[in-house]
Each structure stands twice: as structure tokens, then as C-alpha cells.
Amino acid sequence: MTADTQRLPFVLAASREETRGRESPLREADREAVLACQGGQREAFDRLVERYQRDVYRLCYRYVNNHDDANDIAQEVFLRAYRAIGRFRGDSSFSTWLYRIAVNACLNFRAARRPRFQELPDDLLVDASAGAGERMLEQERSRRVREAVSRLPQKQRATVILKVYHDLTHEEVAEVLGASVGTVKANLFHALGNLRKLLNTEVAP
């Protein structure tokens, strides 16, 4: 087997290219919205909320594993971002800055409260195309992996969430977490190894 064929066909690879391709216009749009917001235009912040609400919610969900808490934290993240946007200087991208607020909010939340592992009610799930049995299996797999992720040490968990699920580059993850790229890679390496052990241990007879 050649090295090429060994490469993992990441599902994220395509979306990453897509993301990078539209990075510039997106960052420019963010910059404009931030400037407008700093000038007192509330509607500009609404645009930012609309653009990032899904990402922030999903990040929070991966930390707390339930809809209600993810909803509360995600709202809090945007509230904090609004209060602090006057201090945003554009040294990093807005999304990186927002992720940093979100990760901090999640860490603070987790420090104050134990996770509930409550799932979003089934009737709120959108995808009803798959068969009921298959869907249940997928949900169960997702739940097991989410729980395994939530059992990872804090920094490893943050790294997996940002890198695997939010498709940030190693450099961006390092910026969000205030760590070096080397540390991020080491954390991710160990996180993936631990995840594998946790999940393989669970399924082993």
C-alpha cells in the first residue's frame, strides 16, 4: 500500500477547501459588520449572530451534550461578544475571537455544573429520511462518541472539538486555546488515541 492510498479521505477535506476559498470574503464581511457594530449599529451584530449561531451552538453542544445548556451558553457567548466587541481589534479573525469566548464560556459552565447528557428530544430532529432503526443506531453511535469526547481531559477535548468538528487549522486552534501549534498537535494526537481506546473498550465484549 502506498502512502497516498493510506491517507485518510477526510470528509472534512472538501469543506475545508470550500471554507478556505471563501475565507477572504467572509472575513471581509465580518470586518465590516464588526466596524458597523462598533459604530453603534445593532443590526450589524444581528448579522454576525445569524452567521455564527449554528457554529457556536454546535460547539457548546459538544461540550455540554444537551440542547438546553447549549442554547443557554450560546446565547451567553453572543451576549459577551456584544459587550466586548468594542475591544475587538481584528488581530485575529472574528470567528477565532468568537470561538475563544465560546470555549471559555463552556469551560466556565462545566466548572460550575456537571454535564447532564440530556439529548435533544427526538421530535426536534430534522433528518427523518433514514429508516427509524438506522436512525436510532446512528443516534446511539453519536451519543457514545459525544460522551467519550466529553470524558477527555479538558485541553484534549477542546482541541478535538475545534479541529475535528469545526475544521479549524492547527494555527487557529492554537490561537483560540492560547497554546503553541506543537502543543495542539500533541493534544490532538493523544485525544484521538484516547477516544479510540474509550470507544473500543466500550464495544469490546
Place this chain on the structure above:
Amino acid sequence: MIRGRSHLGEAEALDAAEGSAGFDVEDHLLTCPSCRGRVDEVREGWRLAEEADVPEPPPLYWESFRRQVGRRIDESPASRTPMRLGAILAAAAVLAGVALLAPWRGGERTADPTAVPEADVLPAWSALPDPQDDTGFRILEALAASNEAGFGSECRLAECLVALSDEESQALAEELRTSLPDADAGRSES
């Protein structure tokens, strides 16, 4: 293959799993089952991680989410942007005014039943200054006075101050710093 190349480190194994490793790493993997196994483990961990999807709320949820965020921003005292600059300047003016007046109000203070009595001389190791020399004391007085009277039409001074962000607090402190030396000068002249 580079002769004598050591086994892959964590970062190199990760890069290899992502397909971004250098040619020397790729060559090494062709001949080193141990490192190949390590890279495969990373890939397996990644594949497992990707199985965890987040349940997608219905589209209507996002509209409701935006409304809730907007409402919380509106309800937050710190969100009244147009008022905030005015609040900072007005607060600075109130505090500076009280600071200017405070040195000449020593006699009045003893006549005021709500006034804080003069403190005894404190030991040398005490960090507390005399109330008349304590700008913090004058600020507290100003806060108390403004809270009784109310501050503007939107909120009381203390509420406005609590709602200020770090940056705004610094702006207020800076404004006060430029005002208080005048007060000190006035006091020394009296």
C-alpha cells in the same frame, strides 16, 4: 528513505494522517510498520470522532435563538450604547464636581447626620487614608448622592457604572484622573 531516520513523533504522525507530512515521512512509512500502525491509529481515532453528530434543531429554532439573543442584549444595561458615552461623561462630571466640593465641606459633613464620623488616627501600618484625603471616599459619597437623586432618565449612576465594560471603566477612570488633580489643587489653595 533517509537512513537512520527515527520513528515519527506525535506531530509527524498527525501530519501523516492528515496527508500533510513531508516526503521523508511518507518514505519512512513505507518501510516502518510500527509508525504506519501509529498513523493508522490516529486515522481510526479521527474516523470515530467524526461519527459524533450534533442533533440539528429545526430551522425555526434559529430565528427564535436570534430573537432571544437580541432581547437579552436589549435588556442588558450595558447595551444602551448611545447612553453609555453620555453616562461616562456625566458620571465623570458628577464625581469630579463632588470631588471639587468635598474639601470645603468638612464643616458641613459633621453637621450632616448621615455623614461618616471622622476616623481616629490610624497606626502607621494602616493602609486606610484619612477620609478627607481619600478620593475613594469622595467617590462613594458622590455615588450615594446620585443614587438618591437618580441619574438621568434611564438608570441610576451606580447601575450605569456596574454595567460599564472594562474599556469604559478605564475611560471613566482616565476622565476622573484628569479632573481630580484640579480638586487637589483647589483644596491646597483653601
